[in-house]
Amino acid sequence: MNQKIRISLTQLEKSITHAERIAYSKMSLDEVLSLPPGKKVSFFASLRVKHKKLEEGEALFRHFLETPSDNKIVGLIGPTGSGKTAFYESVVSPMVEGDPGEFPTLMVPAFAFGNSRTVFSGILRQILRVANEVSISEKRGVRVSDGRAIVIPRGLDGLRDAVTKMLKNRRVRVLAIDEFFHMVRYSDLDALMDAVKSLADDTYGFLMPIGGPSLIKFLTHNGEIDRRSESIYLGRYTKTEENQARVLLAAGRGGTDKYPPFESIVRKLQAKWPMEDVPQFHLMMDEIFDVTHGLVGLLKSLLTRCLIYQINNDGVWNHSFFAKSTKSKRALETLLEEIEKGETTMKEEQYGEPNFTKMQLEVISKKLVTKRRTKSESHPATEV
Known part of the structure; x- marks a missing residue:
């Protein structure tokens, strides 16, 4: 037996x-x-099974990845068992390419305990650990002021500076934070929003919070976050x-x-x-x-x-x-x-609602046409 x-x-x-x-x-x-x-x-x-909702999410992520925009945050949202981790592994990671020595994608788990400071320092350490950085506890930052190098002491500031440099040097295009609701639960909301904006600005591509449907409330709670974010919802x-x-x-x-x-x-x-x-x-x-x-x-x-x-x-x-x-x-x-x-x-939150109806798009298609220039036209003015 x-x-x-x-x-x-x-x-x-x-x-x-x-x-x-x-x-x-x-x-x-x-x-x-x-x-x-x-x-x-x-x-x-x-096994990873291709299916309709996965393909819809894949098309949406490709759109975010390839379309020029100011969006720096892409939430990956869905209930327990909706396949968020599988989506990251089978869609996000393979789609995002990088050069040797770069980390095109990083996924880190959020800390499930602590206060604002320990949660922030914990996630910064996690990011450095997943990126295979060494001597994490000894990390110090260095900033230049008036032509002089100023060493930032060990601690939260030093970790933050080290993460900033790593994200830019490795050209990280997607920094995914799994179970993001832990950070929302144990953090001051305003401080967390500032931290999220800062991390998003430091990535070469997107910050990707991953979590349940309650995450959409965080992404739409504040205009500074809302205007920087989009979401992919993995439904049933x-x-x-x-x-x-x-x-x-x-x-x-x-x-x-x-x-x-x-x-x-x-x-x-x-x-x-x-x-x-x-x-x-x-x-x-x-x-x-x-x-x-x-x-x-x-x-x-x-x-x-x-x-x-x-x-x-x-x-x-x-x-x-x-x-x-x-x-x-x-x-x-x-x-x-x-x-x-x-x-x-x-x-x-009108997630997935298009800006225009089918009828409106038909009107736009008739109005928004192109006109070919002729050789006789003068060059357009450089000032408008």
Whole structure:
């Protein structure tokens, strides 16, 4: 009998390296089926599924990245299990390129305890640590005043100066701060806003706070932050969307899609099941919606737990594993409250609302035309 697998899914996700994900993605089915039990779990946990909402977020991030603007803050927002970390790893990090010696993207976890000063010094140390800086506790800053170099003492000022230099020298294009709500919770709001503006100005590209729907309130609380920020919201799939897609597919109007969006994700993960006996999860979409609320990250965790149960049962599937792998009723209710509150906030803040209606855009297209210059025209004046 194989040794039972007992593992934290959160720790497992964090432990899988980018190189391992690439290696797993190149494996054939026979190679996957021959993996030892623990590696099968790692293989499944490493999977990144392309889907509609992920692609929408990817297109939006590419727009922010490639469009000239004054925006220096891009919030990555979504409820628990919406795939924020996966979005950073599969979209943000690969899309942002840098030269050798640079750190195009950095992700640091926010401190979950302390007061304003310890939270600020903690996040500065985290940034330097993730960037592989040395002798962090000895960091001092140096400023030039009236032609003289002035050494800044060790402490918060020295750390701040060291981070500023590192961000600019390494040309960091995205500085992501995960679980950003910890900083909001333990900080004076005005001081935090000043710190966020300063960090954003020091990055070569964007500061990316990552957190739940409550983060949108911080990003829109103050005009100085609001005018510098944009947001990417990773939402859920709903039964209504799924049923509408199913109707279109039945009528032959589904385009290139073969299945409704959330069922398609389930089928993709099911196709990668690293066992001989494959549970047919796609036959119970209603139940899966009930226990995942249409969140891709929650779906992935659910199926990974199912896999562990099957492996620990010598590879034999039992339908009870599905119920055992779901979160408690109270936890799911709490999560749904968070989701619905976030969706209400998004609506109140008019997130995703275009500036112009379709009709207005049609009017603009007729008004805003080009006129080709003729050789007989005089050169436009240099002063207006």
